[in-house]
Amino acid sequence: MEEKKGLSLGALTAAVVTSSIGSGVFTLTSSLAGGAAPGPVLLAWLVVGFGIMMLALALNNLLLKQPESEGIQAYAQAGFGNFAGFVSGWGYWLSAWLGNVAFATVLMSSLGYFFPVFKGGQNVPSVILASIVSWILTYIVNRGVESAAAMNTIITICKLIPLFAFIVVGIFVFKGGIFTAHFWSNVASGVAGNASVTGQFRSCLMIMMWVFVGVEGASMLSSRAQDKNDAGKATIIGIISLLVIYVLASVLPYGYLSQNELAKINQPAMLYIFQDMVGKWGGAFIGIGLIIAILGSWLSWTMLPADTTMLMAEEKLLPASFGKKNKNGAPTFSLVLTAALIQAFLLVLLFSEEAYNFALSLCTAAIVVCYIFVGLYQIKFSLQNKDMKQLWIGIFAAGFQIIAIILAGLHFLMLVCIGYLPGIYFYYKAKKDYNLDGGKLTKSEILWSILIVAFAIISIVMVATGSIKI
Template structure:
């Protein structure tokens, strides 16, 4: 039998780029303009780009040197024990289905372009339709239907063609004078929250990190490379390519509209900006492509959280029923639990002031936990193998994630702790089922669990008292 050739450098780089680009890029400009002028935005892109590149290089290194690790949580488990593996895996699972909530809000906002009843994406009709879509996708995945190569190709085309068309037109209509007029200072402090460059920089971090959520999947493609050298090169070229695309898509509009106009434009912002640039057909062009792309991505991300809990069950971090498959090979319990939580969260969005930003912030905060563990394990593994270069890459990777979440999202990280409360129960049930440590939590695990509960309760109090708004 002829041996399959691996992906070439060009093919692998393209796969890294296309697998990472999601719906977030279509909403970037308005989200960023709500808090920052173009100067701080560019500064934030440099910092975030460097941090994400360090993370991707860490993932690539660990994938090549520890290929036996399955799932991103496996690094935390291998380096710091079962409870760390649970915390990382459960965080990844939380992030995956919270990402689907963000998909839902963008999808309904896009449909709102054609049907005004869905305008804004977070009213009752929007929640009803989004809920129906969520359960239909869950049913499809539960029937064992996976995204086919043909569908992935269609989704990729629907993402990239509108995106590149927008960037090309934005270059032609770009006005340098408008772009530089208020380069470092906000023209409307009421919109942006102040003129301080540091404050503006911080406002960008969570939004920018959100569009890189899923970069770990791109790094996993490295295992399909023709050579290990190509894997590392593709990771670097792919991340830099993504950074260029994101910077152009988010910054060029500052040279077409004022920051105040961009901040107030409806989401998904790219749709309405492009319509203003070229006319009505531009809005339709972006909207149709975005709707198809979101549905395809949502299908893939419906499988992702279920796959995560299934892997955790195989590692005995969750009870065995999380990994139990039906006759179609799908983990029914995990799928239904995830869909039910998405449903609850969709209803909560009715009371959220900015549903999309809230969902993306929680999704990003949850996955930061996993990324920090990746960086920490990269440090430990590299130190043990006396590889100082890789150790420093791990230090930068973990350091960036910690730095960003402290600056921009500690309160979101505390809110995520609420999601760990049922997870701790399931972790305890797994230890009991598999008779690990006598079927009980260790003293250290009890302490860590209590801390998570304290943070969760504190976040609930902050929401109830209005100190944190959703």
């Protein structure tokens, strides 16, 4: 009897967990403590965990029932037309390279632990080194080098061992009295924060959604399952496992240091908290693992935006130049364009008060656009197939993303519209090159384009006048 090939339930679950954990978990505590006490943080984790679970189940359902779809933008295009596909795909592309900017900031902050000249991650030496790393990784990917299985294993170990060590030690040093002293009250001083539970809850949303960015990639692995029924189970178990890891990593320190102390710790917070727990070696232990993990993740995410625009070019949503490959099979134009934008954004970070939080907020806001389309298409697809269970999953998936971005800050979504300005031009050029709809934008596409441009202009004015701070 032939052995059944594919990933087992255990392997699928492990893939969901390891592919979703990135650098964000190492910065969680300080970012959350700046605006929320442990009570609102736990409440926010419960809500965000549920919303992400619904999104992952929707992705699994669509992938299993429409395995021919390539790329997350395919669902928006299939359900709502080419312009929706462009909006979703371009948003995913924006999110991918903005995520690299966040990687750069954390990497420089981690190096700052060993070399003080990089401390803080947003000074001139940090920008110079981050720029060099970005262009080197672009060169490597352009040469056709892909991340190997052995390298991914090393990166996974570098992420998980320090993380689990931190959690274990955190459990032993946890003090209930410190944890419950101000369970619902925001007592962090010197930071912008709302005293109400609702305000604290809102301050957590963007940070928590950021650490789940990439869960869509894990869901795509369901097509490689030995048993298709295992895909949904692995997603549920994997998301719950991620939630447990994130909750422990972010909440345990509230039982070791006060909220005020946690809010003032330098990033990456886990490095400095662990050093305080076990001594100088603890900071080095977390720091070395984090640096290796970020470099590996950054390499993977250098490929991701180029792959996204390449798929969009194949669907005639972008000009052919985005999909043109060099002799090594890499899309040079997409890679260089993306690297140039990362370079420009790294310079902007010199003038940002909270570079990391700003980059992660924009990255999350951009990908929320894609996630909303996934939820909406899940609703449409379920209605067409009269599947009430999947319909409710779609409603919850789309509803969570919409409500979360409204509560977390619509101004981030408005800022993302600036990134759509060149995209609209490229979309129009693609229609002209391929002579789609007579080489012109349709009436609805013109209206949506005008709306996006209007929001972009308003955002630029608000940044210039100081109404939106970066």
